[in-house]
Amino acid sequence: MDRNTVIGLLLIFALFLGFSFYQSSQVKKQQEAQKEQLQAEEEQKTKEAAKSLSLSETENIPAITNAENSLVVGFSNAQVGEGEYLVETNKAVYYFGKKGGTLKQIELKDIYRYTPKDSTKQPLIIFDDGSEDIGIRLMLRNQGEISTSDCYFVSEIGDKLKIDDKNNKLTLRLYPNAKTDSNQCGVLNKESYIEYVYTFSQDDYMFDFDVNFVNMDAYLYPNKHNFTLQWNAQPKSVEKNFDYEKNITSIYYMDNGEEVDNLDERKSDKKDFSSPLKWVSFKQQFFTTCLIAKDAPFTSGSLSIQTPENKDNTILKNCDADLDFEIKDLNQGKFGMKVYVGPNQYRILKGYDLKLERQVPLGWGFFLLHWINRGVIIPVFNWLENFGLHYGLIILLLTIALKIILLPVSYKTYMSSAKMRALKPEIEAINAKYPKDEDMMKKQQATMSLYRSAGVRPAGGCLPMLIQMPILIAMYRFFPAAYELRQKSFLWAEDLSTYDSVWDFGFAVPLYGDHMSLFTILMTIATLVYTWLNNKLMSPTQGNKDQQRMMNIMMYSMPIMFLFMFNNFSSALTYYYLLFNIFTFVQMWIFRVAVNDEKLYATLQQNMKKPVKKSKWQLKMEELQKKQAQMLKQQQNQQKRK
Secondary structure: OOHHHHHHHHHHHHHHHHHHHHHHHHHHHHHHHHHHHHHHHHHHHHHHHHHOOOOEEEOOEEEEEEOOOOEEEOOOOOOOOOOEEEEEOOOEEEEEEOEOOOEEEEEEEEEEEOOOOOOOOEEEEEOOOOOEEEEEEEEEOOOOEEEHHHOEOEOOOOOEEEOOOOOOEEEEEEOEEOOEOOOOEOOEOOOOEEEEEEEOOOOOOEEEEEEEEEOOOOOEOOOOOEEEEEEEEOOEOOOOOHHHHHHOOEEEEEEOOOOEEEOOOOOOEEEEEOOOEEEEEEEOOOEEEEEEEOOOOEOEEEEEEEOOOOOOOOEOOEEEEEEEEEOOOOOEEEEEEEEEEEEOOHHHHHOOOOOHHHHOOOOOOOHHHHHHHHHHHHHHHHHHHOOOOOHHHHHHHHHHHHHHHOHHHHHHHHHHHHHHHHOHHHHHHHHHHOOOHHHHHHHHHHHHHHHHHHOOOHHHOHHHHHHHHHHHHHHHHHHHHOHHHOOOOEOOEOOOOOOOEEEEEEEEEOOOEEEEEHHHHHHHHHHHHHHHHHHHHOOOOOOOHHHHHHHHHHHHHHHHHHHHHOOOOOHHHHHHHHHHHHHHHHHHHHHHHHOOHHHHHHHHHHHHHOOOOOOHHHHHHHHHHHHHHHHHHHHHHHHHHO
16 A cells, blocks of 8 residues: 555545544534524414414314304314324325324335344334324414314215225315304305315325315405415434434425425524425435425425434434415315325435435435446446345445456556555665755655656556545445345344444443444454555555654554444445455455566666656646755755854
8 A cells, every 4th residue: 555545545534534523513512502493493382372363162173263254164073073094005004184184194014113133023104193293274264374284174985995996085175164153063064175185006105185175265365375384293213223313314305496405414404495395305214205296386485303302212303394385266276296205215216207316315415426326336236136136245246346347447556556666676775865854855856757767657546546435435325325225134234224233232432332333343354454464565665664654553543443433334334345345455466466576677677768758747847846946955055154
């Protein structure tokens, strides 16, 4: 491993380390911000509650009286009562509350939440225990307000619906009362209603959600055609690594210009929009719930996210979205949406052609990273997956394929270092000729002249390494985000999407964690062995002993730091890095056997006898070095005179 390679690795490691320190420094700020945000929200809710019109109750059912014509929006217990409407497809079971008429719970089929090894699998339920609420704010004739989430919806088809080719719609209606007296709700006016129509497909995680207004002009404020859909949810943890799952849970959105972005994942955040929005999603690590406007976008909105102070590691975030939309005709108006509740899997989301796949963290902020993942890694991974191979074997084959693709780059890196190693006698002669620190400039000029005459490019070993690094970083993004690896076991790892724990401490070790990841330990050992063997085979030829000692300390300390950094990471990622280190050493050993050092040295000697044609850049560099040498000499002469 030559000096340029080490410098390149150190720069890359510094980026990783700096990012880790930055993240840890945000924890205290995040906690303080959360407290302030919670206090502010509580105060705001109190103010809004004081201003809002209180709801009267008739038989425990919300009712709003229109003072102008004594019309009431509301229902009696005898007509509806509490309960749920159940819809079943091949993908999921959906529970729609009779109160509110919207989703209250989703159970995904053949998908399970994380359970410890040898424990009974538990179904994966999204938004259980009433952790989601969706309602539309309505302004009545008397300018009082009510939310549909407080009203009861009725269905003509019963409480259960099994989706097939003939039955694919759930229609829920909110009827106003035709008349009332002071004690009870009156007769329902079935000529007027607000209608929710849900249209399903048997084998799709996405379904339609249409809001229809029919003859509601007599009940709603006539001059108001803008409505707000209020969506509140508390996504709950369903994965093994709660902290990691929490840190990447956020609200994503796409504006009308088709730009996808998200609120800050690491702290409480809020954003208001005066421009249209195409879709908004509450995204967890491997699952997402998305509201998508169909024909017309949401006209504006407000999104906010908070990290709750819960000690039981259940609620990930508090997510709130107020989405404005327009219905111009209160008697025959409609606003159409689609709802996606399912895996945050690149292949599925990409198929909808709505940029929903941008929720999968593939390094979208860096042009090169997401193109490597989308153009190389994911296609190769999916192609190998089609053969029904075990995912541990798929990662192995993927590593081999990438090493073969990078073979020319690796060979060029080796040859650059081998040439510099072959010139070790000449380099030692230059070091002996210029032993003093004040001769450093002359030593550097002589060394560069030697490399130039021999046809050696010192940067030749660093540049190929930098070409490989985007692929390594792309893998760093891909494996923790790959839904395909979720709950897929390999060797001792019960879930390749998260860390492999072979020993749970029962307490947290600072900077390390509360467990021991075996793949991370093996990766660290492999890196240390590779570094030691690489130093033996590719010993540097430049610098004094102090410099070499410092470089050795840095090279051996990096793997130790990786031990702490990757202990909580996806076991698929650390397994891949382990394989990468092993194959890199094998590849280097093959190069070492194949390349004859004596013949290489003879070729370099022949190159040094040939005249060297200098490029314009080399001539400018030499001229600059001469000027620097003259300035240094003048400074030394001035110091001697003093």
